[in-house]
Amino acid sequence: MRRWNLIGLIVSVGLFGAAVSCQSGEPGGSEPVVPVGPKPVDYKTTPYIWQKPANFPDPIYNFARNPMTVEGVELGRVLFYDDALSANGTISCGFCHQQGSAFAHTDHALSHGINDKIGTRNNLSLQNLAFYKSFFWDGGVSDLDLVPIAPIENPVEMGHNMGVLLANLRKSPKYPALFKTAYGSDSITTERFLKSLSQFMLTMVSANSRYDKFVRKEAGGELLPDELAGQTLFQQKCATCHAGELFTDQTFRNNGLSRALNQDKGRSLVTLRPEDKYRFKVPGLRNVDRSPPYMHDGRFLTLEQVLKHYASGVQEVPELDPALRTDGKPGIPLTGTEQKQIIAFLQTLTDFDYISDRRLGPN
Amino acid sequence: MYRSLLLTGLFGLAVWACDTADPDLVQTGTLHLTFDNVAGAQDLQLTTGTYRNATGESFTPTAFNYFVSNIKLTATDGRQYIVPQDSSYFLIRENVPTSQTISLANVPVGDYKSVSFLIGVDSLRSTMDIGRRTGVLDPAGDHTSANGMYWSWNSGYIFMKLEGTSPSAPTDATGNSTFRYHVGFFGGRDTRTINNLKTVTIDFGSDLASVKPAQVPTVTVQTDVLKIFEGPAAVSIAKNPEVMVSDYSQTVANNYARMMTYKGMTTATSN
Numbered sequence: 001m002r003r004w005n006l007i008g009l010i011v012s013v014g015l016f017g018a019a020v021s022c023q024s025g026e027p028g029g030s031e032p033v034v035p036v037g038p039k040p041v042d043y044k045t046t047p048y049i050w051q052k053p054a055n056f057p058d059p060i061y062n063f064a065r066n067p068m069t070v071e072g073v074e075l076g077r078v079l080f081y082d083d084a085l086s087a088n089g090t091i092s093c094g095f096c097h098q099q100g101s102a103f104a105h106t107d108h109a110l111s112h113g114i115n116d117k118i119g120t121r122n123n124l125s126l127q128n129l130a131f132y133k134s135f136f137w138d139g140g141v142s143d144l145d146l147v148p149i150a151p152i153e154n155p156v157e158m159g160h161n162m163g164v165l166l167a168n169l170r171k172s173p174k175y176p177a178l179f180k181t182a183y184g185s186d187s188i189t190t191e192r193f194l195k196s197l198s199q200f201m202l203t204m205v206s207a208n209s210r211y212d213k214f215v216r217k218e219a220g221g222e223l224l225p226d227e228l229a230g231q232t233l234f235q236q237k238c239a240t241c242h243a244g245e246l247f248t249d250q251t252f253r254n255n256g257l258s259r260a261l262n263q264d265k266g267r268s269l270v271t272l273r274p275e276d277k278y279r280f281k282v283p284g285l286r287n288v289d290r291s292p293p294y295m296h297d298g299r300f301l302t303l304e305q306v307l308k309h310y311a312s313g314v315q316e317v318p319e320l321d322p323a324l325r326t327d328g329k330p331g332i333p334l335t336g337t338e339q340k341q342i343i344a345f346l347q348t349l350t351d352f353d354y355i356s357d358r359r360l361g362p363n
Numbered sequence: 364m365y366r367s368l369l370l371t372g373l374f375g376l377a378v379w380a381c382d383t384a385d386p387d388l389v390q391t392g393t394l395h396l397t398f399d400n401v402a403g404a405q406d407l408q409l410t411t412g413t414y415r416n417a418t419g420e421s422f423t424p425t426a427f428n429y430f431v432s433n434i435k436l437t438a439t440d441g442r443q444y445i446v447p448q449d450s451s452y453f454l455i456r457e458n459v460p461t462s463q464t465i466s467l468a469n470v471p472v473g474d475y476k477s478v479s480f481l482i483g484v485d486s487l488r489s490t491m492d493i494g495r496r497t498g499v500l501d502p503a504g505d506h507t508s509a510n511g512m513y514w515s516w517n518s519g520y521i522f523m524k525l526e527g528t529s530p531s532a533p534t535d536a537t538g539n540s541t542f543r544y545h546v547g548f549f550g551g552r553d554t555r556t557i558n559n560l561k562t563v564t565i566d567f568g569s570d571l572a573s574v575k576p577a578q579v580p581t582v583t584v585q586t587d588v589l590k591i592f593e594g595p596a597a598v599s600i601a602k603n604p605e606v607m608v609s610d611y612s613q614t615v616a617n618n619y620a621r622m623m624t625y626k627g628m629t630t631a632t633s634n
Contacts, residue, residue, distance in 0.1 A: 062492075065492050065494070133553065134553065136516070138517075139554075140516050140517040140518065141515075141516070141517075141518045142490070142518065142552045142553060143490070143493075143518065145492070145493050146493065146515070146518050149502060149503070149513075149515040150515040150516045152515075153515045154515070154516065161510065162502060162503030162510065163503050163504055163505055163506075163508065163510040165503070166503050189497075190493060190497075190501050190502065190503040190504065191493050191494040191497070193503070194493055195493070195494075269517075269608065270516075270517040270608070271551065271554050271556050272548075272556060272557060272608065272609065272610055273554070273556070276554075
């Protein structure tokens with residue numbers, strides 16, 4: 001901006017000088033002075049049209065404060081896949097959030113960071129982030145714009161310092177130009193950095209699974225008998241928590257996992273409220289078949305293990321969510337067939353367009 | 364009688380309306396607020412000074428920072444000047460001397476008798492769009508910004524940070540005996556949490572900060588790091604070497620709410 005002002009100033013002073021000299025040098029000259037100068041290159045962005053899937057609720061994200069552009073999304077995509085976001089240049093966001101598994105990391109139960117450091121929780125898949133009230137297993141961050149700071153600065157994830165990172169980006173050969181394309185000037189600010197990452201993450205909309213087509217009565221939306229039976233069972237037995245089109249009511253609950261090996265206190269670590277002890281966010285289930293392992297500590301490798309836990313493995317703990325008690329006993333009674341049918345239904349939530357969309361990939 | 368009262372009232376209202384509608388008529392000046400960090404009777408020296416807290420534990424501070432925000436000045440006639448929100452956030456860092464003097468511009472001319480402010484960052488600003496949190500509130504800025512004064516995993520600012528070494532602290536993996544007090548918590552965004560925001564009022568006693576266009580008073584506030592360990596409760600480094608996201612942070616905050624006192628005033632006149 002400042003540079004253009006300066007250029008504009010120089011050009012106009014030059015033109016003024018030219019005009020003056022022309023007048024004084026040739027009094028009564030007949031040729032009109034036509035201003036000629038370098039044509040400023042216009043900064044022009046293309047609005048990105050973000051569309052809410054027809055069967056989804058209204059988004060939570062405030063788009064008004066971060067108008068999406070094709071250029072902003074592209075900048076966010078480049079940042080998402082850049083190793084420079086970690087302290088030693090080895091890990092990008094995309095390292096732990098891989099598209100083929102709906103941006104989860106399937107080969108690690110607990111998050112795997114720089115220098116092979118291991119975190120305390122299983123990373124969550126990424127999709128439909130515009131619809132979320134809070135992020136992470138404990139809901140410690142409530143604003144998508146602020147999410148990237150957490151992994152970037154976590155010493156066992158990307159281990160960087162945001163101030164140092166932004167200073168590096170300012171010195172890099174490619175980023176000033178990318179920021180200029182997206183924002184009109186090459187100034188790399190915290191806001192622009194975070195909001196461009198948000199713009200890219202907001203494009204991560206998964207709404208084209210067979211289930212979605214079924215709900216929207218579109219072609220290709222046929223569910224098989226077992227899947228339909230599974231859907232009915234899911235509605236009866238799971239949808240209290242895994243509610244709505246996101247398949248989560250976004251609350252924090254205890255689901256009776258054994259604490260023999262893991263005493264992670266969950267949400268109470270961020271709220272300090274005793275009632276939040278050992279509670280974790282009810283995760284959304286879209287693309288769940290593609291994003292093992294499961295639970296906050298990745299203890300289950302398969303959906304079969306998950307269903308078995310709910311059917312017969314729920315522990316009687318004081319914090320157990322009331323929805324997970326049936327007739328005074330912990331757990332949800334499910335026969336082996338019912339478990340299989342529910343899994344069959346969950347597999348219809350896989351969105352193959354989403355996990356193969358080139359626009360979301362590293363290119 | 365009533366009519367004349369009414370007329371007087373209306374006239375007064377007109378004058379008052381005129382007064383508020385035309386702020387250019389209000390003469391303004393500048394007031395400086397200096398924070399002088401001390402440890403009891405001694406000047407605070409990071410990394411070289413050794414002090415003793417109320418529990419008798421000796422310690423050497425290595426970092427001491429705190430946010431000061433939402434500043435209000437009260438004049439002798441009771442009128443208050445509230446520093447505009449967007450210009451009312453400051454981060455005092457012991458290792459950044461320039462951060463220790465706050466300059467408040469556009470202060471209406473007047474005699475001020477006290478100043479009040481928050482230690483910390485209010486909930487509204489703490490949850491505001493990141494674009495409205497620049498300068499000292501930028502979690503990713505330089506060494507004068509909130510970089511290092513922000514919890515990324517539990518979004519919020521660290522209101523007060525005191526770190527140091529002490530023989531009373533347990534030895535960590537690197538062989539150092541360190542203690543770290545990071546106090547934050549603004550009351551929660553969607554779930555109510557503890558609230559460690561503290562309002563401090565500094566009364567200038569018999570002194571007056573006289574703000575005039577050509578006269579800049581500098582009010583010095585003394586911040587005593589030892590007070591963090593005493594007051595409503597004695598805080599022991601041995602018992603609490605790390606105070607961060609915990610209920611105990613309230614005990615530390617209740618103590619540091621009293622760490623500031625009025626020290627004195629100077630006035631610079633320019634012609």
